[in-house]
Amino acid sequence: MEPILQVENLSISFGGLKAIDDLSLSVEKGSIYGLIGPNGAGKTTVFNCISRFYTADQGKLTFQGNVNLLNYKVHQMVDIGLVRTFQNVELFKNLTVLENLIIGQHSMTKGGFFAQGLRLPSVKREEKRIRDKALEIMDFLGIRGIEHLPGAAQPYGVMKLIELGRALMSDPKMIILDEPAAGMNHSETQTLTDLIKKIRDKFEVTILLVEHDMNLVMEVCEKICVINFGKKIAEGTPNEIQNHPAVQEAYLGKEDEVHA
Missing domain, CATH: 3.40.50.300 (P-loop containing nucleotide triphosphate hydrolases)
Structure with a gap:
């Protein structure tokens, strides 16, 4: 190979x-x-x-x-x-678990500045796609159900999984x-x-x-x-x-x- x-x-x-x-x-x-x-x-x-x-x-x-x-x-x-995780977990303290995962898709998000500003239907579809993908990854990682809780307030092992999920979001x-x-x-x-x-x-x-x-x-x-x-x-x-x-x-x- x-x-x-x-x-x-x-x-x-x-x-x-x-x-x-x-x-x-x-x-x-x-x-x-x-x-x-x-x-x-x-x-x-x-x-x-x-x-x-x-x-x-x-x-x-x-x-x-x-x-x-x-x-x-x-x-x-x-x-x-190419993505990486760190020895010390790097999560956004003011974001929920779900939002921490969604951040991992930011560079792949479709739709330009004006589409975002006007809240066009294509933007709403894209937001739903990203959210559904994040929830699917959380299911896979076994952390579904805590998506609306603060990411940085989770147990250490769970924070590691959140960081891993964020990495997976970027394909x-x-x-x-x-x-x-x-x-x-x-x-x-x-x-x-x-x-x-x-x-x-x-x-x-x-x-x-x-x-x-x-x-x-x-x-x-x-x-x-x-x-x-x-x-x-x-x-x-x-x-x-x-x-x-x-x-x-x-x-x-x-x-x-x-x-x-």
Whole structure:
């Protein structure tokens, strides 16, 4: 299967410290790909380079075969089908759950300024389409029934799902999940594990994730890249990663811990 994202020889330094060092990886279209490593390994920095929050010192970032991500700015990522979530949930505090999801469609909304101002029938149809889509996604995520409640007042695990729903509203080709299970309890994490697989299958989207919960990573990812001090030390299937000596030494600990 062809790659949807290619990272080639990516490097970036901060104040003389090399955060990412000549990193290359390839994410296949339709796959669930994990990026793991110890604290401070550079995982979120990689995500920030891909999503254009940072500009790398060197390297190539190619999306969908011919799109050079370096030619795009942060706010343009959603337009080419690449969206992300964050370690710390970013919701609009004064909006309801439903409104937080609807925001995810803003760049795809049809109808010009005058149509909006005159409240033409086409605008009303478009608003209904977006609202129905948001409610359908909430049904899928299991959070229907709270659409009119404040988004930022929900439990942490629910806020994570709201943020994920907002990402799905933009019809992405790839979703970057930055520690999606952070702050979740065991039950919520298991539900999320199952949900990530269902999202990939239902929405036909590629998923790239950073996560510290190894049970989730090993269960949900088809391929995993391990980095340490900004350099790639291993890449392969979950089984290959579990049994890789350098990985066990750098991050996963003893072999019995890896299989726990």
